Amino acid sequence: MNVSVTVPVRGPLVAIGGAEDKSQPAAILKHVVELSGKRAPVVGVITTASAIPDDVFGAYKTAFETLGAAEVAHIRVRDRGDAGADAYVTMIRQADIIFISGGDQMRLTNIFGGSKALGAIRARHAEGAVVAGTSAGAACQSATMVYGGPADDSLRKGAVKMAAGFGFVDGVIIDTHFLERGRFSRLMEVGATNPEFLGVGLGEDAAVHFDGEVIRAFGPGHVILVDSTSITGSNVFDLDDGEAVTVHNVTMHALVDGYGYNLRDRRVLGPDELEAYRLEPKDAYS
């Protein structure tokens, strides 16, 4: 099967499955800081997804300061007016790391969609800044975003709720809290609806770094990849909404820290292979 994936060259993109360690050793947040290439980066924290933005910001401020951040700014965008405000655009333009907190991903897309602030995030990312997000802040990164679906059985036509995401990364659809909330059936359903997209199921305290054609897993938790390109049968197009979906020959991989995946070749990379990629010049691919 020919799968078209385009990943332009830009700054690191990191998606975290939620509930990442914020005290010591904070393995994931530490690596996010390292990816900025700066010992004392400026971090901008977007708390729009959260209903308790000040509490969330406080926790990240402490965590990033402990990790050496020169400054941690609160990009406290609460509505579409804020998303067009120059003050927040300026904060984004000054950030070396733009970190998007958890909460409700629909708040993120509803408030940032088409805004000057989102334009500024894309521009900073293109200049090389790190964009990282956790939970809702990770789910929003794919072009098609999962925002709902019952944990107990999402293999029902229409059960998984999808909408347009920010498209920071192509070729994948991201889900979070993946093992902890038993969301395997969500990405099996998503894969049945369109096998072109690799399902990236992030466990809690687990993360991926989207690095051109390579996905690098890091952190203590698990990353589950759901590859539906080889599926041999499904009834999904024959069903009415709510009917049970069958799907055959879904390929899954459970990755841990140090393992990776090549999106172009659709195969797992072991630690040695992954290290070799790090040493090569990075090209865009399409």
Added chain:
Amino acid sequence: MNVSVTVPVRGPLVAIGGAEDKSQPAAILKHVVELSGKRAPVVGVITTASAIPDDVFGAYKTAFETLGAAEVAHIRVRDRGDAGADAYVTMIRQADIIFISGGDQMRLTNIFGGSKALGAIRARHAEGAVVAGTSAGAACQSATMVYGGPADDSLRKGAVKMAAGFGFVDGVIIDTHFLERGRFSRLMEVGATNPEFLGVGLGEDAAVHFDGEVIRAFGPGHVILVDSTSITGSNVFDLDDGEAVTVHNVTMHALVDGYGYNLRDRRVLGPDELEAYRLEPKDAYS
């Protein structure tokens, strides 16, 4: 990969994922009655796994009577003494359907293992009686039985607890409440420890009929099959207990009512193919 599976000819074996409908339409229990080939079968209900055996028995008595059972007997085995008692052995010998309730599968194996009652169950099954079980009563049916493992992330070495089961069916390892309790990672871990065995993950109100080399899915819920025979890599043998397991190229199938699977060929059977199997004479295979 050469996978050895032996399934002797005997009565139908049914494994149910738990929480099956017991009122109308009771699709799964109705099919269990049909599989007995009798309009008014004698049903013996084993409640050993449960801490509230009389309540459990009452619910099944009502359900099976509604479905036409001539008699529903309570095989109220509570300890190993009971499992050797002639009264219960006689009840088992008279049953057309032996139904094993849910609860704790370790109670089942601890109390029935090596007993006269278990011998009687095997003898009645060989004579053609239906053996059916739900939840713990399904998990106990494989030769290696899963009895524990955290729902949030079982892809840790040693996290999935296994013990010897009754071995009513070979070549598979059964797990229950599979989608509802997010147990995908349990059968991925089990598959990494020994890829020879097909993981059969039964959702609630979903069932399989083990029919020689064919597995037939039925009921409103989902059956997830986890085939690890093609895995290309795992670190499981390098790890200490508790460390995160990676495993690559696990194949999964989501089956619904009317679909099946051929254990020998390791492939999904659609409704038409499955029907063709029903019309063929059934042979043992090895």
